[in-house]
Amino acid sequence: MAADLTAAPLIERHRETLDKALTAIRTRDFWSPYPEHPKAYGDGEAGKAAFDALLGHPFQPLLDQTGTDSWTGSEVSPYGIELGVEYPHPDPDVLLPAMRAAVPAWRDAGPDTRAMLCLEILARINARSHEFAHAVMHTSGQAFTMAFQAGGPHAQDRGLEAVAYAYAEQTRTPDTADWTKPQGKREPIRLRKTFTPVPRGIALLVGCNTFPTWNGLPGFFASLATGNPVLVKPHPRAVLPLALTVAIAREVLAEAGYDPDLVALASEQPGEGLAKTLALRDEVRIIDYTGSTAFGDWLETNARQAQVFTEKSGVNTVVIDSTDDYRGLLANLSFSLSLYSGQMCTTPQNLLIPRDGIQTDAGPKTYDEVVRDLAAAVDGLLGDDARANALLGALVNPDVKARLDSAPSLGEVALASRTVPHPDFPDAMVRTPVIVKLDGAKPDDEAAYMSECFGPVSFAVAVDSTADAVDLLRRTVREKGAMTVGAYTTSPEVERLLEDACFEESAQLSLNLTGSVYVNQTSAFSDFHGSGGNPAANAALCDGAFVANRFRVIEVRRPA
Amino acid sequence: MAADLTAAPLIERHRETLDKALTAIRTRDFWSPYPEHPKAYGDGEAGKAAFDALLGHPFQPLLDQTGTDSWTGSEVSPYGIELGVEYPHPDPDVLLPAMRAAVPAWRDAGPDTRAMLCLEILARINARSHEFAHAVMHTSGQAFTMAFQAGGPHAQDRGLEAVAYAYAEQTRTPDTADWTKPQGKREPIRLRKTFTPVPRGIALLVGCNTFPTWNGLPGFFASLATGNPVLVKPHPRAVLPLALTVAIAREVLAEAGYDPDLVALASEQPGEGLAKTLALRDEVRIIDYTGSTAFGDWLETNARQAQVFTEKSGVNTVVIDSTDDYRGLLANLSFSLSLYSGQMCTTPQNLLIPRDGIQTDAGPKTYDEVVRDLAAAVDGLLGDDARANALLGALVNPDVKARLDSAPSLGEVALASRTVPHPDFPDAMVRTPVIVKLDGAKPDDEAAYMSECFGPVSFAVAVDSTADAVDLLRRTVREKGAMTVGAYTTSPEVERLLEDACFEESAQLSLNLTGSVYVNQTSAFSDFHGSGGNPAANAALCDGAFVANRFRVIEVRRPA
Missing domain, CATH: 3.40.605.10 (Aldehyde Dehydrogenase; Chain A, domain 1)
Known part of the structure; x- marks a missing residue:
């Protein structure tokens, strides 16, 4: 039986969801009316069958x-x-x-x-x-x-x-308004106004x-x-x-x-x-x-x-200054680089690491050690083909594959990409990400890291210092745009430097993510996707500016 | 003694005004914290002296x-x-x-x-x-x-x-938010988020x-x-x-x-x-x-x-279909045409009148009668020089005077402009408005009424019918833009036609104004000035769209 879509029952059915959504965008706590686990939607056979039935015809x-x-x-x-x-x-x-x-x-x-x-x-x-x-x-x-x-x-x-x-x-703005302007001892002026979003x-x-x-x-x-x-x-x-x-x-x-x-x-x-x-x-x-x-x-x-x-497009940066959870950093970042083969507009591309190394809870780590450990973490994460397939998905198109294939020409390869066989789809192009080492001070390298290389390619960029990293972050956001910025630091001063950079260049910042929230993921009703204030996007999902100019309000006024 | 502008006393002093303004823009009833009568601000001598003291030097x-x-x-x-x-x-x-x-x-x-x-x-x-x-x-x-x-x-x-x-x-969006995502039997994921307008x-x-x-x-x-x-x-x-x-x-x-x-x-x-x-x-x-x-x-x-x-710029239209207050219509419209010598972006320019005339409470009126009566009303309103000076002000610049002077060449003059001497400022260029009769069906006349003629010039445009007037209104708003639309009608059907036209072409409509509210005036906190949806303006004063994209919100998120 078709649902009753006349106004009253419809409003009754969905009012609570709308009200909760309106509350969520004001509180920005976690909320969703749509369970994210597939099991909440049955075993999926009907959905698979429905999909299959669509194939092969108009x-x-x-x-x-x-x-x-x-x-x-x-x-x-x-x-x-x-x-x-x-x-x-x-x-x-x-x-x-x-x-x-x-x-x-x-x-x-x-x-x-x-x-x-x-x-x-x-x-x-x-x-x-x-x-x-x-x-x-x-x-x-x-x-x-x-x-x-x-x-x-x-x-x-x-x-x-x-x-x-x-x-x-x-x-x-209300649908209607009564406007009453006092006139001293005389009768007030009264107008009836209607306001219609068009x-x-x-x-x-x-x-x-x-x-x-x-x-x-x-x-x-x-x-x-x-x-x-x-x-x-x-x-x-x-x-x-x-x-x-x-x-x-x-x-x-x-x-x-x-x-x-x-x-x-x-x-x-x-x-x-x-x-x-x-x-x-x-x-x-x-x-x-x-x-x-x-x-x-x-x-x-x-x-x-x-x-x-x-x-x-944009160039997303992660600044690595210091951490009190080195394993968490490696685990979190390796997941971010791997998810959907780096084909998210939010995937980090440039990892800025001081060439003199960083302080961690596992002792000081040189630039080379950080890069090596990150490469090992990605390798570990994707070592099992089943898990690799579940995380990586397939390369979306030949352009991505071409960029991946040419990445090794850009610098020293810290982590080589490997092909992962897919058990069900032999023609799927499944590839692990590549990490290339670049020097932030070298002009040739700059040409690489200052361009978007969309796909499973990231650059471990050696910089002179964290201050240098923040400068490069600023320049990257200003010139190339960024959907995300990530950073790891134990220093409140560095946090403040990073915040100021993101405030001034208009970029969204994730600090010290070491658990199961990733820089490339945002949650509706709470996180903004993009800022709308740098070259990567002129709008954010979702805010008032995203909707306010999609309609205009037309007023009709009459004597009351 | 200088006011204390540290945050707390300042907020205390102005919070109520802000709160009332926030309420006013939601209710859109009349409200203002600033009295509009000069007498509320003393006799004005100090203000005049302050102005005089500014003259003649850096x-x-x-x-x-x-x-x-x-x-x-x-x-x-x-x-x-x-x-x-x-x-x-x-x-x-x-x-x-x-x-x-x-x-x-x-x-x-x-x-x-x-x-x-x-x-x-x-x-x-x-x-x-x-x-x-x-x-x-x-x-x-x-x-x-x-x-x-x-x-x-x-x-x-x-x-x-x-x-x-x-x-x-x-x-x-709140300054800070705690985001807690349930994880079934496991510990929830917690993030602390800050949101900063930049x-x-x-x-x-x-x-x-x-x-x-x-x-x-x-x-x-x-x-x-x-x-x-x-x-x-x-x-x-x-x-x-x-x-x-x-x-x-x-x-x-x-x-x-x-x-x-x-x-x-x-x-x-x-x-x-x-x-x-x-x-x-x-x-x-x-x-x-x-x-x-x-x-x-x-x-x-x-x-x-x-x-x-x-x-x-834009071309503002008034459609005259019928009225149950002919005197009020004439009084209201003559004031609108005279105020500040028609130099408001909201002043009506084209008065669309059916060539077969209109129905009024004073009996049917032919096109010629309406135009003649309106001309007489303007003449009456501005017959006294003191009152004329108080209403008209002076022509703002020589371009306005040039347009006024050349207006009689555009068609038959229903009301000629006269020069009003100013008692205090002999060099002030004070002129009463001109009304020119045009035929909506004549291509030569169309060139005149489809252009903005900024200043004290209006066109009484004869149209075949009210339906024809609404069509011309639509075309005028779509092609030339309009800050205001006015209309007089006793017919609910015509009201609906006018509303639909204004909804579809995105123009603000004032209906049957016959008292002391004028089509060219809007009241803050209640009326929108312009629609932002036609060629006259890409923004309205004031709405969410006017402010929402002047800043961006930058989020910083961290594990809690």
Whole structure:
């Protein structure tokens, strides 16, 4: 039986979740309504079967999307299987007007109903987390557990967080107000005012290859909850997770009596460059993008009719000054470098280590010792093939492999990459990370460490001192951007230096992580993902600035 | 005796005002801490004397500003007197680094202290409202009472409103949070997190000629309250009101132990184009601008390193469909057209009237009758020279006079402009507004009514029907932008058409104003000034979007 999606029962069903999310973003304690463990969602066989059933033919749930002129798709899983799914390719001159025509009813629905329908969409996505996990795994190359968590509940958390921010922002101004201005002994002046959040226009979501849902759902829900139709243009190698998202959203919207074309998918022909075409359409007034700096910069420069939210590339740094838990440092950092083969926008790249060594609870360690011990820790972590596969996942595309293969030419290799055989997917390209030693003072080396080398490549950069490391950190963030900064120190003075650097260069700092929280992971409702204040991203997930300009408030005033 | 500006007494003194402002922006009822009547501030002689004492020599309070390489100023009052004041012209290579150096202490002061010091600045500006009134009058050409109210308490309201939004936005995330993630039977993971609002960089305020404080204070205080130094580049014809603002801010900052160079003035040499130079400096990360569309567009296109908030030109429309208070309509509209000689960004320009006439409580009125009656109402309102001078003020600059003089060439003149002699200032250019009849269907006329004709010129545009008027309204807002839309109708269906048009084109709508609230006036804490969603302005005064991206939140997390 279909759920009752009329306003009252819907609001009743989801109000508590929204309220808890609103509380969580104010307290920033841990909270999630979506369990992160796969076992919370059954044995997963139904999800696997649902995924399998999607393969090899046109994506049925989007057959009814308006303005489809052809079907296209060429996804090949990083694990080697061809997905063989085809998706709608739009005629923008038909689809975009249809999406605009759906706006008035969605605008008039108001912030409450929109939030609750977004929560219903999220609830249905959540219920299908196993299906999403396979879709994310076979597009991003993430190992199954990570695909499940980061592509499922954690992405849903980020989507819900965006709904909460959007709701709070729209409702900080009341629907109506009575304005009474005293006039001394005369009658006061009275006006009746209404305040209506109105959407900007069509929101274009340009998806990425590595985290199609985690990076996609925040913008998707921020735009939809603020009244904008959302056109999803996925990365051509990672369509399926977003196609499922679009399909579920359309299903909920239609059941609730709204036009399903409020959400649509735009799949592109190989080499078409559809994002460029869509980004310049006058109907498109919001763009969310995750990907290369080159295209992000292009969007910011050219899509002037739109609010453009970008997450681009950066160079993440870890400063290693000193520690009272050397084993913890090595364990934590080796995990960070290994997770998803370093293919996270948050993975550390440059490890800045004083060339004279560091103080630790296990005695002083020279630069060479630290690098050697870290290499050994990574080796130990990934020594077992099953565990290596579960952590590394597969290389997402040939470009990553090419960078990995050429990394040894950049300097002395402290840890060589090895190929890990995958028991189920012989064509999967699974590789352990490489660590290359560089000298912070050498110009040739600088060319390497001052560029993003996306993938399982990190640089152990010898610096003259911790002060030198902080200077290099500042310069790196300012010139190249950073999604994360990590640091290890036992010195309050060094902490203060690092904090000042991060305050002034606008970077998020994780200090002395030695347990099971990693610099490359953030938790929705509590951690900000990126700062929005350095070249790596012009927005943070999620804050007021991420939602406040997706709508405008229109006031109508009349004599009371 | 100087006020105690240490944190505790300061917070005690201003907390209630801030709390009331925070309440006001949520309820949007009438509220102001700053009385609008000049009599509330004494007889004004001290203020007049203070203003007179400023004239004819370098502006003493800014003698201590860092990096001044020369003094410059060429203000001539629209009332004919030369101000003869000179102001600091900066060497940006000295001043900007000094402003940046002042940032860390101001950032570390935190949102509470910053808000309270902003309120102290506002309190001191408020106490000098008479002095500001003369400064605004003799730079903008506003009549004294308007210069007092709009340039004084109403501008201060807008400044305080920006402080309230900035404070709310910065404090929605807590300073610190404990994050505890349950781990089943194992110990939970605990992190300690700090969240610090950090400024973007130097904020450049580019002032305008007509409303130096009203349009300037919101951006000024939004930036300062969020931790950014503010560099004020006034319009060369309207420096004094902002120089006073800068001086008072510096005085408060210095008394409280902060570097006064957090706020500085940049006066420009004639023809220098200093705003362009400053706008492209890498240190400048926020720009607030009010002025021409040409330069606003230039800023948005070129100052890519900055968040750019612009209020540009637009074409404001009033749709006249029907009324149950014809006299009230005429009285209200004639006042709106006359106030400050139509030199408000909110003054109606195009009055759309069905060519077959309208229904009123005084019987049906033809297009010609409506235009004739409106002309008569303006004539009546301005028939007395003293009253005319008190309403009109002076033409702000020769460009306005040139447009007024050439208006009769555009069509049939329904109301001719007359020159009003000023009893005190014989050189003041005081002129009553002109109303020109145009035909909405004629392409030649369209060229006139689809362009902004800033000043005391309005067009009575004959349209085929109210539906035609709404279509033209939509097109005008979409293509030219609008700060205000007004309409008169007794029909709920027409109201709905107008509301839909304003929702879809993002314009602020005033319906059936027939009393003493005018379409060109907005009230801080309740009304939004502009929508930020059409070409007239990319921001509204004041909302979350106006403040949210002036700072970023930097998180530092550590194991607890």
